Amino acid sequence: MDVSMLQRTYTDLLTSLFREGILNQQFIELQQLQDENNPGFVNEVVSLFFEDAGRLITELISNFNQQAVDYKKVDAYVHQLKGSSASIGAEKIRSVCQTFREYYDKNDIQGCYNCIQPLKQEFMTFKSKLEALFALEQQIVAAGGSIPMMRH
Amino acid sequence: MANLTIEDNFPAGIRVLVIDDDRTSLHVVCMMLESCGYKVTKCTSGKEGLEMLRQEGQFDIVLTDVHMPDMDGFQLLEHVGLEMDLPVVMLSVDSSHENVVKGLKHGACDYLIKPVQREELEKIGEHVITWRRANAGIFDD
Numbered sequence: 133m134d135v136s137m138l139q140r141t142y143t144d145l146l147t148s149l150f151r152e153g154i155l156n157q158q159f160i161e162l163q164q165l166q167d168e169n170n171p172g173f174v175n176e177v178v179s180l181f182f183e184d185a186g187r188l189i190t191e192l193i194s195n196f197n198q199q200a201v202d203y204k205k206v207d208a209y210v211h212q213l214k215g216s217s218a219s220i221g222a223e224k225i226r227s228v229c230q231t232f233r234e235y236y237d238k239n240d241i242q243g244c245y246n247c248i249q250p251l252k253q254e255f256m257t258f259k260s261k262l263e264a265l266f267a268l269e270q271q272i273v274a275a276g277g278s279i280p281m282m283r284h
Numbered sequence: 285m286a287n288l289t290i291e292d293n294f295p296a297g298i299r300v301l302v303i304d305d306d307r308t309s310l311h312v313v314c315m316m317l318e319s320c321g322y323k324v325t326k327c328t329s330g331k332e333g334l335e336m337l338r339q340e341g342q343f344d345i346v347l348t349d350v351h352m353p354d355m356d357g358f359q360l361l362e363h364v365g366l367e368m369d370l371p372v373v374m375l376s377v378d379s380s381h382e383n384v385v386k387g388l389k390h391g392a393c394d395y396l397i398k399p400v401q402r403e404e405l406e407k408i409g410e411h412v413i414t415w416r417r418a419n420a421g422i423f424d425d
Contacts, residue, residue, distance in 0.1 A: 158399045161399075165312075165315050165316060165319055170315065176311065177312055177315075180307050181308045184307055184308060185308075208351070211377065212351070214377050215349075215376075215398050216307075216308035216309055218398050218399045219309040219312045219399050220308060
């Protein structure tokens with residue numbers, strides 16, 4: 133595939149991620165921090181997120197499967213997930229965390245419980261889309277092209 | 285106490301300790317601070333951070349997350365206030381009025397809501413200058 137086609141596919145994918153609300157402006161802030169001195173910054177920080185958020189979500193789900201759910205612990209996990217997703221612009225994940233906390237503050241256990249599956253789903257979607265994005269970046273660079281920057 | 289010559293090569297001379305148990309958040313904040321010219325040290329634990337601060341003369345300002353498992357930001361703030369003379373900025377994804385007021389009342393010189401913008405971090409050097417001017421003459425040199 134030639135470079136310009138790859139770049140076009142990349143731009144289309146990135147644009148759709150913003151349009152669907154999977155990413156927000158914060159992601160562009162991260163891209164702007166990336167330069168020749170820190171060429172892998174976005175990839176690095178998103179990879180950290182994949183690891184840590186993945187682990188948190190697994191813990192969350194396992195906590196909800198206990199007989200006696202430790203809601204304080206669950207809330208702490210969601211709080212951390214909210215912070216990390218907000219830091220990288222993972223808007224949908226951040227938003228589900230926000231919804232969870234609103235239910236938690238109202239002591240609405242069913243509401244909290246109903247957020248867990250969507251949280252997992254949004255994380256899986258986010259992970260697969262960003263992995264596809266990074267794969268395209270690698271292909272573009274390997275083909276000698278430069279990664280198109282998005283301006284908001 | 286270090287003198288005020290950091291103003292000559294401001295903000296390049298300013299050494300920041302950033303404490304956050306969330307690696308993702310920490311990485312982003314530190315990268316932003318570095319891009320502003322600050323010298324940054326990372327730490328993922330409140331207790332470890334406090335130990336580093338107790339080794340005098342290493343840092344000009346501390347940025348700390350509020351919700352951390354071993355020692356939260358408010359406890360850290362209290363220790364720093366009692367034991368040493370350093371400006372503290374709090375960071376949190378929690379924007380509840382109650383916590384912001386609590387932080388500021390207990391001596392934090394600022395309280396930033398995550399996700400923090402680079403422009404907000406650019407200004408933390410000013411907190412160092414303000415803090416030192418406010419405390420000059422109170423402590424022996």
